[in-house]
Amino acid sequence: MTRKNIIAENSKEILYPKGGKGKEWTVRALQEIANAEYKNRTIGDGDGLRGRVRVLASGNTSITFVYRYRSPEGKIRDYGCGTFPKTGIKTIRAARDEAKHLLSQGVDPTEKRQAEKIEKQAAITKTITDNEKEKAAALSVADLFNSWTTANTGVKRQDGNEVLKRVFNKHVLPEIGAIHISKLTDDDLLGLLKAIKSKATVKNDPQRGLNRTIDVIYRDLGQMLRWGEKRQPWRRLMVEGNPIDLIEPNQVTELQDEGYKEERERILSDDEIRELKAIFKKLEDDYSNIPAGQKYSGSRPVSIPVQCAVWLCLSTLCRIGELLMAEWQHIDLKAGAWHIPAANTKGRKHQRRDHNISLSNFAIEQFKILKAETGNTDFCFPSRNKPTHVCTKSVSKQIGDRQVSFKNRDKPLSGRLHNDDLVLSAGANGEWTPHDLRRTGSTMMQKLGISPDIIDRCQNHVIETKSKTRKNYQHYDYTKEKAEAWRLWGDHLDVLLNNANVVTFTSKEA
Known part of the structure; x- marks a missing residue:
């Protein structure tokens, strides 16, 4: 059967089957006409059903059918009925018949389809929302x-x-x-x-x-x-x-021990500071006097870096963590200056700021002793196993391990010391920590007559002020006054630790 026998009319607008306008196409005829030769041509299948021949980029051809009708509001609309050959022609015609039936009841089939889509999407959205709520309710x-x-x-x-x-x-x-x-x-x-x-x-x-x-x-x-x-x-x-x-x-x-205070108040007295130096010296002498081959059983002295850390915390009022992260590139012993980058200081990220310490002669001497030990490294307190500084808690642990009477430990911790070598005043004033040295230094500065405002700045405390004018316009850094405060405190320490006849401050716990 040739196309001439299949196609009765070949107008420029619509192609009709052999039987003429109003007749239905056979499946075989549709298969014949679904051809590139009829690309973009429209075919009529009767009762308002018409199709358009499409050629895809892949070369496949198809016929997309719509039912053209006048809506109850008088608008001309096309109602999609399916695509041949993916959808059978009988199914396509049934879709048209359903649309006609809806129209007979005064229902616009296109709007009904849209409403069904909206309802389906709303149901999907509700399911997702309910699922999200269930998941949220289960968050722990x-x-x-x-x-x-x-x-x-x-x-x-x-x-x-x-x-x-x-x-x-x-x-x-x-x-x-x-x-x-x-x-x-x-x-x-x-x-x-x-x-x-x-x-x-x-x-x-x-x-x-x-x-x-x-x-x-x-x-x-x-x-x-x-x-x-x-x-x-x-x-x-x-x-x-x-x-x-x-x-x-x-x-x-009520869950805590009676009398507990979160903030420590321990301050070392002048006598305890001198006692600490004596303990360091005695531990060194006792260890050096132990015969060779027996030193393993003896109490080891406090290492030189730890001793320097103690005296530097005390003399500069720095935090132990700031000190243990220090790098030699930030220390100028000739100028007597130590720069602490903001990243190494304590506080919220946006509140941290650089801190510059003017080193007293006492502090410079401690850094010189330390430099002889670790000056060939980048860090003042280098890690043994990593190319960085030691753990910022290492000195605190080492000092605590030599005051075990305050630790209530049943046995030594693995790889740690377990003695009371560094207990001061026979334990009468309790345990001391590196941070207590910072408190001790600031208190002693007060006794030397140094202004609390200057002491705060020596400790790099944020000076709060309610006055926006002062905050925005008064930026003097008190470098001269701070340097004098550190000098006075360093000189006092030097005399305290090197002159047996010095008159000490009266010991008092604040």
Whole structure:
């Protein structure tokens, strides 16, 4: 059968089957006409159904059928009925018949199809929304902690949140990590703190460490929950309020040892400072007098770098962490200057600032002794195994390991010392730490008549002022006054430690 027998009319507008206008095409005829020869031609199938021949980029041909009708509002519209040969011609005609039936009832088939699509999409959206709500409702304390420690707006501490993660993974998440945020209560939080105390009691942990742990966890929980309270989806989950706000400070205090104070007040007296120097010297002499081959059993002296760290913390009022991160490139012994980059200082990122210390003769001498030990490295206190500085807690640990009577340890820690070599005043005033040296230095500066404002600046404290005018216009850095303060304190230390007849300050705990 030729195309001439198939096609009755071949007008410029519409092609009709052999039977003429109003007749239906046979499947065979449609297969014949679905050809590139008839590209973009329109065919009529009767009863308002017409198709357009398409040729795809792949070379395949098809006929797209629409039903042309006048809507109830009088508009001419095309209603898609399917594409041949992907869709059978019977199915295509059935779609047309359904559209005609809808029109007979006064329903526009195109608008009905659009409404069905909208309803389907609304159903899909609702399903997704409901699923998201279910997922959000199941978000737990552990999920909040993970978000808080990884989000760009979350907590970012100097150590990369390592200590924070270690504390939460040890104490918090095993107890309340699985609780849904929407179901978290103040009883859960208090129960957590009580559990920490109970475990410490069973293990006979040091009470001071326990008190500090409770304080830290309580505050970190508050910081985490308040961060979540301001952000979705956590805010939506706390519709009943933030449970941390229901805990009164006295409830936390009741879990701690009586008389506990978070802030230490330990200050070394002049006598204790002189005693410390004597202890360093005695440990060195005793060790050197031990016969060869027996030194392993003797008490080792405090290393020269640790001794220098002690005297530098005391004489410069610096933080132990700032000192242990120091690099030789930032220290000018000829000029008597030590530059501490803002990145090494304590504080929030946007509040950190460079700190320049004018070194007294006493401090310069300590740096010279240290340089003889580590001057061939980039760092003043280099790590043994890494091309960087030592751990910023190393000196604190070494000093603490020689005051074990305050540690309540059953046995020595692996690879650590376990004695009381550095206990001062026979332990009457308690344990001392490197940070206590910073407090001691600032207190002694006060006794020397140095202004508290200058002492604050020597410690690189942020000087708060409510006056915007002073903050914006008064930028004098008090370099001269600070240098004089460090000189006076250094001279006092030099006389204190090198003159047996010096008149010392009266020992007093602040």
